[in-house]
Amino acid sequence: MTGPLSGKRIAVPESRELDLFARMLEEQGAETLRCPLVAIRDLDDPAPAEAWLKRLIAGNFDDLILLTGEGLRRLIGIARRAGIEADTIAALGKLRTITRGPKPVRALREIGLKAGLSAAEPTTAGIIAALAHENLKGRGVGVQLYPGNPNAPLLDFLAQAGAKADPVLPYAYASDAESDQVAALIGAMADGTLDAIAFTGSMQLERLAEVARARGMDAQLRDGLARTKIAAIGPVVSAAVEKIGGRVAITPAGGSFHLKPLVTAIVSALARAS
Secondary structure (H helix, E strand, C coil): CCCCCCCCEEEEECCCCHHHHHHHHHCCCCEEEEECCCCEECCCCCHHHHHHHHHHHCCCCCEEEECCHHHHHHHHHHHHHHCCHHHHHHHHCCCEEEECCHHHHHHHHHCCCCCCEECCCCCHHHHHHHHCCCCCCCCEEEEECECCECCHHHHHHHHHCCCEEEEECCCEECCHHHHHHHHHHHHHHHHCCCCEEEECCHHHHHHHHHHHHHCCCHHHHHHHHHHCEEEECCHHHHHHHHHCCCCCCECCHHHCCCHHHHHHHHHHHHHHHC
């Protein structure tokens, strides 16, 4: 496709609007390189989590243990896509929540709810200590888990206390194959084979730096950030770029932090550089 970005190769980190963003750049003639710069992702198969939410709505739980704020947000997202968000929030308001640390408390506040019981220490041991003197016999307890940690100590404690635990895993972590793609992106930046990379979220920068550390590619990342024009959608993302040693060259004009003004800024900057 011809256009002002014809011949330009632009990396587009994965986001919820990845296809839209990439298409907008491709319509201007660019070749886009899509990369999964996310550490946490939605489940490939949400059916088990949806079934768990329906048990929640049916009143199967007296308590809900929330280990992460991300877990609750992902559950609400699953409920929204299944068309049961309002029923899910109503059901959450009827039971006692037990939270590990401040992040689940904030996530509850975002949907208008308060934590019922907070662990003094934000750990599994803290959750167990908070429940140690509670009568859990016969109580249905939902347990929000997170990837890579089946949390046998917590589930064993609940079983020994006579509770009926029902765990749910609401999100997944990026795979090794996806990390390989991130490493390849760092290599492409360092080799100078990209004209630009466009960031739309601060977590994308955190993921880039995380993979560079894990793969021993910190020097390549520094070189890549120096060699590649960096576009950022707004000041929060610009600050995240600077935090990992990059310098933003392209931002939307007029304080409009949306995709269309960002694409316009990219077109203006790269077409001028041709």
